[in-house]
Amino acid sequence: MPYVNIRITRDGATAEQKAELIRGATRLLVDVLGKNPATTFVIIDEVETDNWGVGGESTTVIRRRQK
Amino acid sequence: MPYVNIRITRDGATAEQKAELIRGATRLLVDVLGKNPATTFVIIDEVETDNWGVGGESTTVIRRRQK
Amino acid sequence: MPYVNIRITRDGATAEQKAELIRGATRLLVDVLGKNPATTFVIIDEVETDNWGVGGESTTVIRRRQK
Amino acid sequence: MPYVNIRITRDGATAEQKAELIRGATRLLVDVLGKNPATTFVIIDEVETDNWGVGGESTTVIRRRQK
Amino acid sequence: MPYVNIRITRDGATAEQKAELIRGATRLLVDVLGKNPATTFVIIDEVETDNWGVGGESTTVIRRRQK
Amino acid sequence: MPYVNIRITRDGATAEQKAELIRGATRLLVDVLGKNPATTFVIIDEVETDNWGVGGESTTVIRRRQK
Numbered sequence: 001m002p003y004v005n006i007r008i009t010r011d012g013a014t015a016e017q018k019a020e021l022i023r024g025a026t027r028l029l030v031d032v033l034g035k036n037p038a039t040t041f042v043i044i045d046e047v048e049t050d051n052w053g054v055g056g057e058s059t060t061v062i063r064r065r066q067k
Numbered sequence: 068m069p070y071v072n073i074r075i076t077r078d079g080a081t082a083e084q085k086a087e088l089i090r091g092a093t094r095l096l097v098d099v100l101g102k103n104p105a106t107t108f109v110i111i112d113e114v115e116t117d118n119w120g121v122g123g124e125s126t127t128v129i130r131r132r133q134k
Numbered sequence: 135m136p137y138v139n140i141r142i143t144r145d146g147a148t149a150e151q152k153a154e155l156i157r158g159a160t161r162l163l164v165d166v167l168g169k170n171p172a173t174t175f176v177i178i179d180e181v182e183t184d185n186w187g188v189g190g191e192s193t194t195v196i197r198r199r200q201k
Numbered sequence: 202m203p204y205v206n207i208r209i210t211r212d213g214a215t216a217e218q219k220a221e222l223i224r225g226a227t228r229l230l231v232d233v234l235g236k237n238p239a240t241t242f243v244i245i246d247e248v249e250t251d252n253w254g255v256g257g258e259s260t261t262v263i264r265r266r267q268k
Numbered sequence: 269m270p271y272v273n274i275r276i277t278r279d280g281a282t283a284e285q286k287a288e289l290i291r292g293a294t295r296l297l298v299d300v301l302g303k304n305p306a307t308t309f310v311i312i313d314e315v316e317t318d319n320w321g322v323g324g325e326s327t328t329v330i331r332r333r334q335k
Numbered sequence: 336m337p338y339v340n341i342r343i344t345r346d347g348a349t350a351e352q353k354a355e356l357i358r359g360a361t362r363l364l365v366d367v368l369g370k371n372p373a374t375t376f377v378i379i380d381e382v383e384t385d386n387w388g389v390g391g392e393s394t395t396v397i398r399r400r401q402k
Binding site for chain 5: 382391
Binding site: 001002003004005006007008009013017020021024025028029031032033035039052054059 | 269270271272273274275276277281285288289292293296297299300301303307320322327
């Protein structure tokens with residue numbers, strides 16, 4: 001009964017893309033460890049770019065500079 | 068000083084229901100382990116049904132089929 | 135299908151006490167929100183006292199002073 | 202490659218304050234442990250006051266009483 | 269720059285199986301969302317069976333009964 | 336009442352270094368957002384290098400190659 005938490009920046013991932021993440025992460029746990037999919041949870045957190053930092057800067061600032 | 072994180076799907080839990088979860092989880096830590104309620108945190112995360120999967124499918128899809 | 139994560143300091147909680155936390159947290163979600171216990175996860179993390187701080191100090195230091 | 206997750210109540214923290222949290226947490230990991238800032242993540246979660254409890258009460262209730 | 273946290277019971281997953289989880293979860297984020305693998309983190313937490321409950325019982329108890 | 340979770344690889348961080356992380360993270364929340372240190376939690380998780388992946392590889396493998 002695994003629990004998978006995927007955290008990404010909020011960037012317009014579609015319901016279909018999120019469904020693919022859920023399918024793919026579940027299949028991974030089944031294939032690698034033989035886990036039961038019925039008790040495999042996948043939770044996706046979408047985080048505002050102001051709230052996600054890397055290299056000491058928010059993703060908002062990093063992307064503005066990359067344009 | 069426990070930390071309790073309750074993650075549920077976003078389904079219209081009311082402020083009163085969330086207050087009951089906070090009260091109940093705090094009392095549980097006090098009763099079972101003698102923890103100090105003043106430093107017991109309870110944080111509730113409400114997750115969109117598109118973002119919560121089980122059995123390889125999103126809760127949105129599971130519920131649509133159950134109707 | 136809730137997910138409950140309880141984080142406490144590692145202080146010798148027994149298997150029976152941890153079983154009570156699992157039972158109690160599950161019942162709370164059933165009673166307050168009508169959740170299905172079969173898909174309610176409760177995960178307990180026990181954290182070393184050197185690794186848990188409050189008020190700017192580790193729990194190890196706080197307890198040494200309280201003796 | 203550290204991962205830092207800062208959870209606060211949603212209280213109108215500005216983008217500039219959140220940028221300071223990201224800068225400060227990253228610098229802390231560099232200064233104390235010599236970590237590489239390029240692979241240091243800082244993620245800020247802002248939680249509704251109804252969803253954050255301490256002492257068995259939601260922050261919404263605590264603040265109403267303190268007024 | 270996604271962050272993936274996989275939580276499983278501690279059951280003797282080998283280093284090679286954990287490497288497969290890391291590879292697979294990273295590839296999933298690249299394939300579905302075009303994320304950069306160089307800033308994709310995958311963290312696996314292995315949790316004692318006494319500390320993981322489902323259906324109101326610890327995994328230790330559930331497995332003992334299933335034998 | 337913030338909650339800060341710092342996740343690092345298990346690499347022999349000393350109790351003193353962990354105390355500095357706790358002090359520094361607490362001070363950051365006080366300085367930037369005026370939070371009360373008495374209800375600021377800092378929890379450090381040390382993760383085995385086999386269990387932490389970046390770029391699709393475990394930290395164990397990355398470090399072996401870098402020697």
